[in-house]
Amino acid sequence: MPPRAVSPRHAVLEEAIGAALQQVGTGFAAFRTQLAARLTESSQPPADSRDRLRAASLLHERHEALLPRVTDALGRALREELAQLAPEPRVAGQPLALVPYDEMDQRVARAAIARPFDAAHADALATLNAGLAHLFERQSLRVNPFRPEVFIAALHEAWTAFDGEEGSAAAMLALVQAGCFHDLAAVYAAVNGVLERHGLLPGPLRRPLAQQPVRQQGHDARREALLASRLHAFFGQSGVAGDRATADTTAAGEAGTLAPRLLRWLASLPDAVGANAIALSSLKRDAPRGMLSRADEGTIDLLGAVFDTVSADEAISSESRELLQLLQLPLLKAALADKQFFFHAGHPARKLLELLSRMGWERTLAGTGRRDDRQFQAMRRSVDVAAREDDAASAAFAQAVRELEAALKEEEADAAAVLAVPVAAALKQEKTATARRAARDAVALRVGTGEVVAVVEAFLENRWTDVLTVAYSIDDDKPGAVRHATQAMDDLLWSVRPKLDADERRQLIARLPGLLATLNRWLDVVKWHDADRLRFFAELADCHASIVRAPLDMTAERRIELSMQAATLAAERRLARAADARSAESAESAQSAQSAQSAAAPALAPEEELAGLARGTWFEFAEDGGARRVKLAWISPLRSLYIFSNGAREEAFSLPAQALAQRLHAGTATVLQAEGVVARALARALAVNDPAAELDSAAA
Known part of the structure; x- marks a missing residue:
């Protein structure tokens, strides 16, 4: 049984581990069958044929005993990895332990096996890293607890306990490769799904946590908490409910439904004002007496503030703002039927609004203003899909989001083809x-070893x-x-050797x-x-x-003497190599310190500085000729090289990780992020200005 959760964070982690173990168990039968088939292939080297045949026989005869060992070992390994994210303070004078060479050899071998998996699942691992960093309130994680090497090590440990023969374990690991291992794509999708349900993954409009200063991370978390508290209070005062437990539900009953009379009145509005372009501010005045409850009026006020923010945001292209105005009535129906629109960024209707706003913001950056291009046509179709339903069902918004995301993927594939070389x-x-x-x-x-x-x-x-x-x-x-x-x-x-x-x-x-x-x-x-x-x-x-x-007739004493001399010489060589390594490290540290004083070197390692970046992020680079805005079009699998493109999807330039981290730290490169229009409008409407002071005073 998994350990009982002792905190909300622990509960999320246990849910993520459970999702990973479930996916491993689901795909284990296919993995076992494929592994057994490869173990019996005659094309393998004959030197380890006995070990391979023994392993294949065990898989056929006792496979039901292997899965529990695999899941136990994997669960234990994942919990140990996650526990290391919050290490205990080191005690002064604590002795250093040497890692045995056998264990070092195993680590190198596992890393070599894991390397193709790291490259194949780089995007999913980067997303998972950002979500876990958000959960642990850090800029980034140096080591991902769910990295492929952990799964490989757990499988090796389980097999060793399952068989006990070292040769069969080595023969089994030699066959681990794409197509003959756990379905890591499904594992990472499931784990990321857990983090997404808890609001821990950076969405398309949320600035990656790794790009935020530590103080800003806490500030944003407090702001979100205060905004949620204000929303609960607002709808509680409007008559939706009296406490937080029920404040998310609507006055009409179940989320997603509207009172028939209200629905009929809303359905009559498009014919009266045309094309769904309505003035939300006038609805309360024009509504028949008794048609709107206090909660409905509050919903109209908040949604009106959202659309006022969209209309006034010149960072969103003008044609996109005009298109967004056509969503006022469909979004009003959705918000009246389900107040979760205001509370959760994952609400389908809110997702569509945010996605369209983001695309309009990017069109401004790219200098795109044509209404006949493929992207704008996809945006228009999504609006048509969302507006064609007669009720407030979220299925229409979900379908519109899916179609819009599919169009974006097609465009991304076209851009990748252009950047193929x-x-x-x-x-x-x-x-x-x-x-x-x-x-x-x-x-x-x-x-x-020095030998x-x-x-x-x-x-x-x-x-x-x-x-x-x-x-x-x-x-x-x-x-x-x-x-x-x-x-x-x-x-x-x-x-x-002698x-x-x-x-x-x-x-x-x-x-x-x-x-x-x-x-x-x-x-x-x-x-x-x-x-x-x-x-x-x-x-x-x-x-x-x-x-x-060399003479063979040496006495035992002479052999011992020679062995001692060889061991002494090897120890001296090891010490000399360690001293050289320390000297090189000291010189490198001194050089880094000098660079930090003269050229503002990055405070973090490049992999930490850039861990939250994702494809599609816009940057502004300060150059001699002025500011240059480009889009991050591609990230190498191991995140060591970044390619940027201009608005025409052509390669602008590429930068290695170290150079990009230095430019970000020096301020000559800036990440451009659009804040979600819904959260921004709600914060302004509910006067969420200084969350730190307000929450501290409330706690007092």
Whole structure:
């Protein structure tokens, strides 16, 4: 059973975890079937055939025992990850624990498996990150608790407990890939759905939380709370209900219904005034006596304030404002039938109004004013759909929102086609950078022990890193490239370790030709053909010769002495490498501090500074020729590169994450966000000005 919620935040988190576990359980049968089929494929390497067959047999015979272990391990892992978002203060003098090399190796392996999933679900993960950051009242989260690596680690833990054979677990993990894993798209959709229901996801008109100063985040939260409180009080005084528990319901009864007499009167208005363009301010005066209750009159006043705000907002294009005026009567019916229109941004009628306002605001930024373009025609059709119903049913508004969002997706797809060339170049650049990081991590994991001879250590760091970079880059197209290159590196390391008996030396002599051929093939791939290559193989041959010629008839005491000397030398090398790393880190910190004083470097890391950005966000860049307004058209999967476009959907320029973060922090780049017209109008109408002072005085 999940733990009992101890706070509203904890309840949301438990609901999100439950949604993730439910999706994992729903798709587990398909995953298990696909995994069993791949485990029995004959095309797999024969070396681990026994482990694969054992794993496949267990899946067929005892699969019902695996799912509970998977969900238990995943639930525990997600709760541990979420608990780390609020770490306890560190005790002074707390000893540092060293991570065992086996665990480090497992982490590197899991990260490599998770990397394609990170790229495939980058947008959903970014949305989830923003929602969780909103929940924890932070600018952003450095690590997403629901990242794919957590699901992979939980599966490995569950399988180890399920089988106990290390070989079968490794064989199973080697097959984890797109099409043979949990349906993470469904998982992230479900979790984001939970956050959206609780109002935690930044909507199209809400400024991403990661772009707001910390003080502004609290201010906005207090403002929303005060606005909700004022709305409850307003409708309570208007006779809808006497307390908060029932203040959201309407005087007519169930939400979505209107009194027949009122509905007939509203239906007669279009014929009288034409085209749904009515003056809300005159309705109360012209309404028959007794037609409108106090709550109805209050609703008309608030909705009138909303449309007055729309009419006066010159940031919304003029043709869009004219179009929005045609929604007055349909929205009035919806608001009279359901007061949730004022309380919840997710109300279908309110969503349509906000979406149309946002699009009108963007048309102003893009300099678009034509009424015959595809976007404006889509806006007009959505208004027609919303206005064609005779009652206040929300289905019409929901349909209008869906059709408008579908049109926006088509336009986004067209824009993506226009940017296909720069996007392809950016993807290639990011993939290469990611591959190089993975290659460096794999080499560092092996040379960090200090036990590698100097010539091989230098070769791995300077040359084999290039080989592994290529292998990681082509592994998607040529599966097994990373495994082959990594195995060659491990074989090279084994070849230069001391061989203390005749059998080991015979194995070395037998395996050397194949090892040298493999090394040469990979070095040909990276085009290393200079004299340094010949020098390396000459030094490697000397090392192998010294190993083979070393005396075998050493006493046990001498072997222990040599082992102690080797361990001491390895420890000294590790300490030297750690000292070099600290020196480099200190130099980098000093350089960053100097840059901060001279050029206002960003206070946050780029991934934190930019975590809340989404495609479609508008920016204003300060340039010598004046301000330049562009739209964020594309974000690379790992959020390391950002492409901006102008109003004609052509590429304007691209910026790496570090440069964009610096410009945002320095103020030469500004995020342009349109505040929701409904919330803005209601705040003005209900005099929500200084929420901090008002809430503090109310609490006192």
